[in-house]
Amino acid sequence: MNKLDLDYQNLLKDILENGTKKQTRNGEVISVFGRQIRHKMSDGFPLLTTKKLHWNSIVTELLWFLNGRTDLRWLLERGNTIWVGDAYKQYSTYVTEEWNMGGINELFEDGLLIEVEESFDYECESRQINYRKLTKEEFIDKIKTDDEFAEKYGELGPIYGKQWRSWEQNSVAPWGGLAINYIDQIANLINNLKTNPDDRGMIVSAWNVGELDQMVLRPCHNFFQVYTRELTARERIALKSNGSTRLYDSIKEENYLTINADDEIHKVCDEYNIPTRAISLMWNQRSVDTPLGLPFNIASYGLLLEIIAKIVNMVPDELIGNLGDTHIYVNQIDGVREQLTRESYPLPTLRINTEFWPTQTQECGVGEFTNNIDFLIKEMRIEDFQIENYQSHPAIKIPLSN
Secondary structure: OOHHHHHHHHHHHHHHHHOEEEEEOOEEEEEEEEEEEEEEHHHOOOOOOOOOOOHHHHHHHHHHHHOOOOEHHHHHOOOOOOOHHHHHHHHHHHHHHHHHOOOHHHHHHOOOEEEEEEEEEOOOOEEEEEEEEOOHHHHHHHHHHOHHHHHHHOEOOOOHHHHHHHEEEEEEOOOOOEEEEEEOHHHHHHHHHHHOOOOOOOEEEOOOHHHHHHOOOOOOEEEEEEEEEEOOHHHHHHHHOOOOOHHHHHHHHHOOOOOOHHHHHHHHHHHOOOOOEEEEEEEEEEEEEOOOHHHHHHHHHHHHHHHHHHHHOOEEEEEEEEEEEEEEEHHHHHHHHHHHOOOOOOOOEEEEOOOOOOOOOOOOOHHHHHHHHHHHHHOOOHHHEEEEOOOOOOOOOOOOOO
8 A cells, every 4th residue: 555545544544533523614524633644756646546536627726726816717617616616605695695685686687596487377467486596507607608707706716826826915105105016926936946945935825814804715725835955966866867876876886985976976967957956845734624625635736846846947855734624524424434445556657748838937037037937837738747557446426515
């Protein structure tokens, strides 16, 4: 059994055995607090194998974040329905509140209600009209086809993409008025990795306290941090030799009297553009739907680590998840018990095609650098990220509690 699946299954057992029952806004849970998942990226790409995961959804959601988008239509056009439940709940709550306040006609005129003819009174020659809310399927279709509706009801607020790419900063302008600046945290992170890779503040946050009430859902994974270290000569030569250290050992043996043999090895590696650093990523998650959300979060941050490493020419090292309120919904327990019976397969590998990625991320002015990163991200395609040798058990139908 691979270690990641084993650690994940042990976490599920931990919750079932040691968790506290709680009643939450969206259902009863069994919950523990303060757990951690660690994975060495050299062991394989962190896509769990004890149940099949939908790779397209993982990739599209991450690209949606990186592009700074917060609109549901972009996801739906790419076959991703992850955020439909939250958007539909927002629509449904709004309609219910307006309906209760007597705004039925306005709701109908705005296309938020469907007219239903209940009966016809032949004596009065009139019909009794009732209304109903859109079904989830009708809501999805309207988001896809109605621009005005999509703009109003398919917008999820200033969630991850907005905070990652355009965090709003208010300041007093020189003329005394209010100036609004937008901080691109992803561009800043890439720039720091290229210019100051030992910086201890390489953090990207989605937890903007001033905008939480405008979000359809407060960020569950609220920030991540990256850390880099220099690779040893042994590690670098192994990269050139497909993981083998025999070349390093033979060079050291031939040059055992040479004090700076490692320096010579580094020079050779530099000629071949072998990465000089390893990069790790640690994310913090305040709320963890362990059976349904966590497998996606692990794979998503693993993919983000691989993308960042590719951009800055570093080696993905360790992926770490710090988990706050870590829970299983009571209606998910049957699916959890099924997954606990399964033996894992070897982890798959990830192949990233950068053939069509622009190489315009060199050091430059802040504004120009930000534009280059934005251009690079916009050129990324779903098909650039291919999972190879993925063998897994079948998917498990596990309820989502919005």
